[in-house]
Amino acid sequence: MVTVKMLKPYYIKADENYVRIMLAYQYFSIVMEEKVYQFIPVEANEIKINRKTKKVENIDARFAFQNEKDVVYVTMAKLMTLPDFQKQLDSIAESYYFKQEVNIDKVKQENETALIIAELEKLNVRRMIDRALDERDEVIFNELVKLL
Structure with a gap:
């Protein structure tokens, strides 16, 4: 049975789409058959996570431990089956994830709604100007023109 003894990033690099958790000596260790194995950067040395989906992208990566x-x-796929690994990984990368996209869509929708309302208000003022012209009401006409 494999368990994660320690998982600390050497450093974290985030770009537009991914969080890359870089690993180094003495920052990542596992326990296997009651022996502690230290990570060595022979093959893979990073964990690549999609910031939107929060899923590990380099599932086929192999990590060496000595x-x-x-x-x-140990493959990333094997590590992902360990609850303690997943929990530690989430706590490390959590602050780098995008906030829920629902909020972004909601803000866009609110902005679009505000624009539509502003346009409808302009059209209403124009109709009121037309009515003032029809009724030859110069005072109301001048006040409404100032609103445009």
Whole structure:
């Protein structure tokens, strides 16, 4: 059975689409058959997470761990099955995830609604100007023209 003893990022790099958790010696270790294995950057050395979906992208990555002269390889797919790994990974990357897109869509919709209302108000003022012209009401006409 494999368990994660420690998972700390060496550093974190975030771009528009991904969070990259970079790993280094002494920051990542696992326990396997009651032995502690330290991460060594022989093959994969990063965890790549999609900021929108919050899913690990490099699922096929292989990580090397060493205990004295014994080296074992563990795939990302295997690590993802470990609840403690997933929990630690989420706590590390959580602040880099995009906030819910629903909020962004809601703000866009509110802005569009505000624009539509402003346009309808302009059209209403123009109709009122037409009515003032029809009734030859110069005072109301002048006040309404100032609103445009």
